[in-house]
Amino acid sequence: MIPIETASRFDTLAQAWATAWRSDAMKSLPALTDGTKTLSYGALDLVTTQLADGFCTRGIARGSAVAVTMDRSLDALLVVLAAVRAGLCPCVFEPGLATAELAARLSTIDARWVVHDAVQASFALQTEGEVTTIPFETLATIERGTREDAIDPATRALLLFTSGSTGRPKAVQLTQCALLKNALGVIEHSRLSSSDRLLHTMPIYHTNGLNNQLFAPLLVGATVVLAARFRASEMLGLLARHRPTIITGVPTMYSRMLDEPFDKESLAGLRMARCGSAPITTELHTRVEALLGCELVVSYGLSEATCTSVMNPPGARRIGSVGTVLRGQCVRLRDADGRMTDEAGHEGEICIAGPTLMIGYLGAQEESALALRDGWLRTGDVGRFDVDGYLYITGRIKDVIIRGGENLSPAQIESAMMADRRVAACCVVGQKHRDLGEVPAAFVVLKPGAQMSEDEARDAVVQRLSRIYVPGRVIFVGSLPENTVGKIDRKALSAFLGAS
Numbered sequence: 001m002i003p004i005e006t007a008s009r010f011d012t013l014a015q016a017w018a019t020a021w022r023s024d025a026m027k028s029l030p031a032l033t034d035g036t037k038t039l040s041y042g043a044l045d046l047v048t049t050q051l052a053d054g055f056c057t058r059g060i061a062r063g064s065a066v067a068v069t070m071d072r073s074l075d076a077l078l079v080v081l082a083a084v085r086a087g088l089c090p091c092v093f094e095p096g097l098a099t100a101e102l103a104a105r106l107s108t109i110d111a112r113w114v115v116h117d118a119v120q121a122s123f124a125l126q127t128e129g130e131v132t133t134i135p136f137e138t139l140a141t142i143e144r145g146t147r148e149d150a151i152d153p154a155t156r157a158l159l160l161f162t163s164g165s166t167g168r169p170k171a172v173q174l175t176q177c178a179l180l181k182n183a184l185g186v187i188e189h190s191r192l193s194s195s196d197r198l199l200h201t202m203p204i205y206h207t208n209g210l211n212n213q214l215f216a217p218l219l220v221g222a223t224v225v226l227a228a229r230f231r232a233s234e235m236l237g238l239l240a241r242h243r244p245t246i247i248t249g250v251p252t253m254y255s256r257m258l259d260e261p262f263d264k265e266s267l268a269g270l271r272m273a274r275c276g277s278a279p280i281t282t283e284l285h286t287r288v289e290a291l292l293g294c295e296l297v298v299s300y301g302l303s304e305a306t307c308t309s310v311m312n313p314p315g316a317r318r319i320g321s322v323g324t325v326l327r328g329q330c331v332r333l334r335d336a337d338g339r340m341t342d343e344a345g346h347e348g349e350i351c352i353a354g355p356t357l358m359i360g361y362l363g364a365q366e367e368s369a370l371a372l373r374d375g376w377l378r379t380g381d382v383g384r385f386d387v388d389g390y391l392y393i394t395g396r397i398k399d400v401i402i403r404g405g406e407n408l409s410p411a412q413i414e415s416a417m418m419a420d421r422r423v424a425a426c427c428v429v430g431q432k433h434r435d436l437g438e439v440p441a442a443f444v445v446l447k448p449g450a451q452m453s454e455d456e457a458r459d460a461v462v463q464r465l466s467r468i469y470v471p472g473r474v475i476f477v478g479s480l481p482e483n484t485v486g487k488i489d490r491k492a493l494s495a496f497l498g499a500s
Helices: 013-021 041-056 074-085 099-108 176-190 207-215 232-242 251-257 282-292 365-371 410-418 454-462 490-499
Strands: 030-033 038-040 065-069 089-092 113-116 132-135 156-162 170-175 197-200 223-226 246-249 272-275 295-300 330-334 347-353 376-385 391-396 401-403 406-408 423-433 437-446 473-476
Touching: 013 041, 013 074, 013 176, 030 041, 030 074, 038 041, 041 074, 065 074, 065 099, 074 089, 074 207, 156 176, 156 207, 170 176, 176 207, 197 207, 197 232, 207 246, 232 251, 246 251, 251 272, 251 282, 272 282, 282 295, 330 376, 347 391, 365 376, 401 423, 401 437, 406 410, 410 423, 410 437, 410 454, 423 490, 437 490, 454 473
Parallel strands: 030 223, 065 089, 065 113, 089 156, 113 132, 197 223, 197 246, 246 272, 272 295, 437 473
Antiparallel strands: 030 038, 156 170, 330 347, 347 376, 376 391, 401 406, 423 437
């Protein structure tokens, strides 16, 4: 493996990868596998170089957005890795989005190039304007790329869509430097090494699925096993076949695994399980550790800070805490008067600073300015530190709904519902759910004389967004409650759900 001290001397993730993959210590080690096909680090270097050259020979400028609409596969991972190595800015599109949403996201990131596979070829027919579609099988080239100059650390290297509490999903812009610094922090904090074998089951359009489960392990010579999308019933077979040392998931995934007949032999190789993206209860945490026979290491972070900022150290995890701050990042708590502190017992809004912060939201200057103030990322989450520097999440300022680890914007669901002409008003709040943590619940006011069933209301959402946005419950009301300043009283609606 490449020593962490050596990797930290680089300025870009692309440069660090190239040096590591070509080293005598790593080039013969297995890098990526899907159980059928395996690529060594030497082969990974060759293939991604050819794909990167394919981008370069097309004259795509550094930092340009490249949309990736491909099924979950090794090929999709190779495209992302190659784009980063070429100094481009890949953006993996979430599968299952409605046609209008796909077009809107393509417009948002101003992508002029879309890489697709045979399964997603129909998407190419839906693109409009000056967009060049690139079938995956035509991307690789044996010609040398025309670009020899070094990549600037400030070059955009990844776009991630994230949903806040208001408006449409926003495109987070991350640099080469940010990706590298996040990877180095995760490697050191989690003790990643070439001895690790990581079972990858999370979405590859998600920051965790890319930064923590692909970019970081591939910097130290670990093996990444790409499985099909997560199904609890298949985890026993995957663990028995691949014998991973690390698995990663969100609370919902681990909750669904509790009823599966795992045996000690299939779990024997695990040194830890990682968990993030949503709160986990003490009860579930304890049950998961009893099932797996290893530590469940909880972490915390946002796409806006690349991925992970706080993580429980393996061997010293504390149930109920999201852990300690990664090297190279700064986490402080902001109180009502604006004072920043990390003193024990003090509660405030969690704020993050350091080289992993995003440039900003693409094309959203006002929202970027609200999120990034005076060099600090305002997370909207509330927490406190203990005397040993462990952070505990105690609340949330923003209205974002976290469904099985996915951040959903209430405003986006409300907008989709309001597009139906029968709807006069709508408010969406989060409702507790035993399996998913939270699901959207919609309070709907119909126009006079209009009629609508719950199924029709849900269909209004699924026609415009993907199924994860569909409300678990639809309540038709005569009017929406307002607070003293005339705004919709979301707290009253949440209280109604809790009492009903």
